[in-house]
Amino acid sequence: MAKLHTKIKEYRVKFNMSQYELAELADVRRETIVRLERGQYNPSLKLAMDIAKIFGTTVEEMFSFEK
Amino acid sequence: MKQENPKKIKSLRWYHAAIIILSVLGILAVLFMDNWSEMIGYLPIAVAICSDGKFEKADELVRQNLSRANTITMWILFAVLCVFAMHARFHAISVAHILVVMFSAFAIRSILFIIFDCSFDCSFIGKEESDG
16 A cells, blocks of 8 residues: 655755644644654545645645655 | 633533433432422423534544534434334333433433543543644
8 A cells, every 4th residue: 555755844844844843733633743744644635635734835846655 | 822721521521421320310310309209391492402513523533523423422322212012012111211311321322421521542632632
């Protein structure tokens, strides 16, 4: 099964943003951000788009699947 | 930058922990109190508290975990009611039994939710991951 790889952490560090702040902006719990960053949780399309929008990038840039 | 505040996570777990305690108290009341039937008047309040969705539906991971907990609870309820029906040879089941099963279902649902919510790596939750 393909594993989700995200660049959330990279972008978060780049934007000097904490997990809590990102969670607040995306209207989710910090725990969800933690699991997303660790590739333990596949987000919905809405959440993926919301996060990409927060960082001003695209879903394709932010999320990918490792085969 | 704001300080990290895991308030939401804690409040949601406390909320489910409270449901577990209330459900256990409900079961104890039904089993050990003589006039437990007077408590039925408070039942709609308990049901309303337990099924209050707006607090739970904020996060999609929460919804996913609740959905899994609800599914398992539903099958447990179904199995328990089947056992009751077979034991009672399809005669009426007492109100006490139904109340105990109902409170147990609330408790099981919340326990399962907390288990799913704490899964993967519980010790990690609550600490901000270092950016390095």
